[in-house]
Amino acid sequence: MAKDPYKYFRVEARELLDGLSQGILQLEKDTPAPEVMARLLRLAHTLKGAARVVKQPGIAELAHTVEGILTTHREAGQPLSKEQGSELLGLLDEIASRLSALEPASDVVVAGPARPPAEEPLETLRVEIQEMDSLLRTVTEAGVQLGAVRKGLGAADRLRDLTSLLVDLLVARPGENGAGASAGMVRAHSLAEELRSSLDRFQRSLAVDLDRVDGELVEIRDVAHRFRLIPAQTVFPSLERSVRDAAQTLGKRVVFEASGGEVRLDANVLASLRDALMHVVRNAVAHGVETEAERVALGKSPAGQVRLEVLRRGGRVAFVCSDDGRGIDVEAVRRAAVDRGLVPASEAKSLPADKIIALLGAGGLTTSNDVTELSGRGIGLDVVRATMCRLKGEMSIRSEPGCGATVEVRVPISIASLQGIVVEAAGELAAIPLDAVQQTLRVRDSEVVRSAESDSILHNGNVIPFLPLDRMLRRSGSAGRNRGVWSAVVVAAGDRSVAVGVDRLLGTSNIVMRALPGVVEADPVVLGASLDAEGNPQLVLDPGGLVAAAERGRGATSEEARPRRAPVLVIDDSLTTRVLEQSILESAGYEVELAVSAGDALTKAHDRRYSLFIVDVEMPGMDGFEFVAQTRSDAALRDIPAILVTSRNGVEDRRLGEQVGARAYFVKGEFDQGQLLQTIRTLIG
């Protein structure tokens, strides 16, 4: 006898409960289609039978009751009433609860009526994500190794060519006495012929085998990725159930709609998000949507709406939950924030509505008058905030009085599968997500409209920015040259487009994109990276980043036309150093301004915009460390990078430099112009 006799029953029963739960929610909305009813009856009947097999008469009886209610309802031919729906869902919760009681003592999981049955499909195998990642890495590496074998095939080509030469030579060469080929020569020729045909066969067979293995590996990789990523719609039933239960408890009518369920993301991320989103949708019902009477009085439809939209935004997935309720009561939040001591009363009055709403994300704040089981303790948003913190995500809240509120949570994705168009620029390959590509074009140089700020082309009657990709990738390519004809990819993000100029279009490809390693702070044009067939990284570009770069005017196609970079501010009390650094920077094409002290520099920095601070450490008055620290805490200056150039060479000084936020540290005695300029180029271009 197995140690856990109910192991398979639990798995099967939970899947059946899941199907029943989804179907019952559907029945509440629509008149039941005969096939839906038949499926639900079959599920209930199967559950009853399975329970009897494992000698669980209690569960069998409950399943029998569900079956009975469904049978009665089938005859009625109209949507399920809320009362009937609640009764059925209550029975399912009772079954779920009894199933949990059948868990072995060591791994009992908490299950209650508020939580839907565990989403565990039939005959599943649980695999740790790390193990799946390890499998993916191994499969990718196997592909790389196969690439090396394929190179060996190239060597076989060479062998065959040499053998052909040998065959020709042996045919052309007469016997030693000039009277025709000797028997030895004939034999050698015949052997060479045989060698050539053997090599031919070997090469063909190897090529076929390699193609086959290659195909199998691609299949394994795709399947493994499918396992690794779960569609967002997996959590929709749980959320719909939460909305339904909350609405019923509060006596409201609410319709739940969801879209974007096909977006796939990491299973562990999705599992954490489900719990957070359940709080978000319950909050929307509890705080946002008005009662039916209130809605009718306001001229709204009697049933409120809670919508969940799942979108891929750059390297993140956004879950946007909006309702069409009353919106957030800004004044109530203002009062609650003062009561909780989050904001002094004197300041609270002058805070604009968006800042007040942002306080809701700060934790422990609620505006609900009634503390109910569903909401009103301010716990919901705390859970969301904690989840975002754990997942390194973000939350934002918007509201429009009388029209509704929107809570948006965005989480980073570590891996995504997408179709991309592969392009080449300055010798490097990159992919652009295909769903953002509107068109590919050939653009003659004469069709590029030049201006001081940026270049553009006329596309379908609209002027859109034109950006050479090599410039965006900071590669020295053909961007500045008059090149005759460009290949261009028109990329859209939102309602804006940009034409990206490239050297070549290489076609479309299914790409497995990974997030960039955490230590890489890439330009916003880069979304992630994938590995090509040979295991080499290939950048995946962010359509939003490309459009944003176009708006910044970074892609001018000639040096003269590039927008002017803000000057570099050199801060040093030594005249010699100031002049030396100025000459190095100016000869490299940078505009330079000088400051004789940190105080002087702060005044200048608030008067105009600089692209970089180059700061001495030891100066009279405020020293360089303090200057850097002060600018890092100043919202207007913190994004201007600072480099320390000093005669202090101690490790502690370097550490202090890093701690205060300097991006690089140069010692005057070991001064290397090339390295300084390279660092500056890395920081500001």
Add this chain to the structure above:
Amino acid sequence: MNEPQLVESKAAALRQAFDQSFALPPPPASQEVEDLLAIRVAGNPYAIRLRDIAGIVAGRKVAPVPAVTLDLLGLAGIRGGVVPVFGLASILGYGQVPGSLRWMILCGAEEPIALAFSDFEGYLRLPKSSLHADENLRATRQYVNQVASTEAEARAVIGIPLIVATIRNRIGHHRLAKEQ
């Protein structure tokens, strides 16, 4: 000698080699020696503690990335993952050194970082007494805290964990500044 005799003779030789391995004196306990890799950075001899690294690879293509990350050369595909590659010469203060950076050491198991350099010279096993810590060295060189001396030459030992921590901290500071 026919085939069965050949097999028997080979088996006897293998048995003997196996038995003899137990008769050899045990190698020095690991705490008494330090395993090092001898490398060259910008033409100068350096050493790396073997226990500080997760692997060494050669000849991987580095794809450049537009980024504000200092000393970053780009990304490489290593063991089926995308790994950031930093220039060891640049980190040690030599700036950009011409020539190919054929070799890379891998550091860290989770989110590994690769450090690229030009020449790999070999493997060294030195008694720990051959490694000298020097406070003056610590004060003047950020990432070198020991010297490994052999009969032939002395090599500065690069503090790889320190480099890795610095790279990871840098991005932390930068992100914090941006978030603030």
